[in-house]
Amino acid sequence: xxxxxxxxxxxxxxxxxxxxxxxxxxxxxxxxxxxxxxxxxxxxxxxxxxxxxxxxxxxxxxxxxxxxxxxxxxxxxxxxxxxxxxxxxxxxxxxxxxxxxxxxxxxxxxxxxxxxxxxxxxxxxxxxxxxxxxxxxxxxxxxxxxxxxxxxxxxxxxxxxxxxxxxxxxxxxxxxxxxxxxxxxxxxxxxxxxxxxxxxxxxxxxxxxxxxxxxxxxxxxxxxxxxxxxxxxxxxxxxxxxxxxxxxxxxxxxxxxxxxxxxxxxxxxxxxxxxxxxxxxxxxxxxxxxxxxxxxxxxxxxxxxxxxxxxxxxxxxxxxxxxxxxxxxxxxxxxxxxxxxxxxxxxxxxxxxxxxxxxxxxxxxxxxxxxxxxxxxxxxxxxxxxxxxxxxxxxxxxxxxxxxxxxxxxxxxxxxxxxxxxxxxxxxxxxxxxxxxxxxxx
Numbered sequence: 001x002x003x004x005x006x007x008x009x010x011x012x013x014x015x016x017x018x019x020x021x022x023x024x025x026x027x028x029x030x031x032x033x034x035x036x037x038x039x040x041x042x043x044x045x046x047x048x049x050x051x052x053x054x055x056x057x058x059x060x061x062x063x064x065x066x067x068x069x070x071x072x073x074x075x076x077x078x079x080x081x082x083x084x085x086x087x088x089x090x091x092x093x094x095x096x097x098x099x100x101x102x103x104x105x106x107x108x109x110x111x112x113x114x115x116x117x118x119x120x121x122x123x124x125x126x127x128x129x130x131x132x133x134x135x136x137x138x139x140x141x142x143x144x145x146x147x148x149x150x151x152x153x154x155x156x157x158x159x160x161x162x163x164x165x166x167x168x169x170x171x172x173x174x175x176x177x178x179x180x181x182x183x184x185x186x187x188x189x190x191x192x193x194x195x196x197x198x199x200x201x202x203x204x205x206x207x208x209x210x211x212x213x214x215x216x217x218x219x220x221x222x223x224x225x226x227x228x229x230x231x232x233x234x235x236x237x238x239x240x241x242x243x244x245x246x247x248x249x250x251x252x253x254x255x256x257x258x259x260x261x262x263x264x265x266x267x268x269x270x271x272x273x274x275x276x277x278x279x280x281x282x283x284x285x286x287x288x289x290x291x292x293x294x295x296x297x298x299x300x301x302x303x304x305x306x307x308x309x310x311x312x313x314x315x316x317x318x319x320x321x322x323x324x325x326x327x328x329x330x331x332x333x334x335x336x337x338x339x340x341x342x343x344x345x346x347x348x349x350x351x352x353x354x355x356x357x358x359x360x361x362x363x364x365x366x367x368x369x370x371x372x373x374x375x376x377x378x379x380x381x382x383x384x385x386x387x388x389x390x391x392x393x394x395x396x397x398x399x400x401x402x403x404x405x406x407x408x409x410x411x412x413x414x415x416x417x418x419x420x421x422x423x424x425x426x427x428x429x430x431x432x433x434x435x436x437x438x439x440x441x442x
Contacts, residue, residue, distance in 0.1 A: 074086070158174045171185075369411060
């Protein structure tokens with residue numbers, strides 16, 4: 001017959017044993033120490049000065065004093081002395097100082113852990129923690145609280161999966177990379193990355209963001225540099241008829257289609273929408289300062305209209321044919337004469353010159369227009385024969401016709417000859433000539 005129990009190492013009463021009560025009391029003492037095990041502290045090394053009957057300690061490494069040489073043992077104060085018991089694998093003990101339950105395993109008292117745990121649900125090899133409840137609360141112990149999801153490497157996944165009837169429909173986290181993303185699925189099989197945040201830059205991408213600078217898909221987020229406000233350099237389009245979504249674009253007038261006539265270089269275009277098939281485009285001429293406008297009506301673009309030029313606002317515009325007509329938009333004068341510009345592009349310049357006859361009885365002068373034409377204009381002149389110098393008084397019939405030649409878009413030359421055989425005026429006499437040039441300023 002065994003003398004001690006195999007698990008708690010308590011003594012058995014032997015046959016014909018004298019003083020059986022001693023053995024019995026020793027077993028009772030051990031049962032009292034081990035059942036419902038609770039210790040004053042784990043890893044204790046310093047014995048208390050005044051221990052209380054029944055106090056228990058889980059000794060750590062380096063125990064001293066009365067505990068010297070008893071590292072790792074359970075020390076129980078009983079009957080005026082220390083009783084030492086060896087803990088066994090799987091024993092559980094509550095630490096009164098730590099207010100925590102520990103399990104003895106691998107030769108030490110370790111914090112409580114389970115390979116699987118189910119709270120109202122059944123765990124399995126993959127879902128080792130399973131909870132079925134109306135809510136799960138993770139609160140703070142101090143100022144805050146962190147929920148940590150750790151993965152082994154960049155190619156692995158650390159994410160939160162959202163399911164409906166056990167079918168995944170949304171996932172967020174580090175899904176197979178270190179960029180943070182949000183994915184969605186209609187069926188749990190086909191997934192779309194709606195939003196991704198690059199770990200290196202913090203920049204956004206994904207199907208919820210513009211795919212390129214001209215992407216105008218409804219519901220997508222506008223990006224800096226994309227077709228919209230906030231761009232430092234508007235995206236270029238090759239056909240303004242295609243730019244029908246609100247935003248800002250740029251065009252190269254030399255190569256793009258449906259830009260105002262007569263432009264060259266790059267220009268900014270503002271596009272506004274009032275409805276699905278209505279709105280307007282406004283183009284600013286970067287070189288000349290002119291402002292152009294056209295309307296989108298019923299999905300059809302109207303003709304371009306010129307609203308502003310050289311610092312002056314067009315007085316009125318007619319939308320018939322898209323060409324403004326009839327309004328004086330600017331007048332001015334200076335040493336070279338006066339000019340008047342109309343909204344349809346017509347310009348008339350006038351000047352009065354007093355021309356002196358030279359030794360060969362010819363009058364000539366160059367005229368620089370007070371405003372430049374877009375192309376050489378038609379130039380005419382009339383002579384006031386009664387408005388001559390006092391040295392001679394010939395009438396208009398006594399001098400030849402005025403010859404005019406447009407040298408270019410900015411100047412012309414006027415020449416006047418006397419009628420052959422008439423000598424009523426001499427070199428130094430003058431005649432007044434009225435000059436006019438008419439053409440287009442754009």
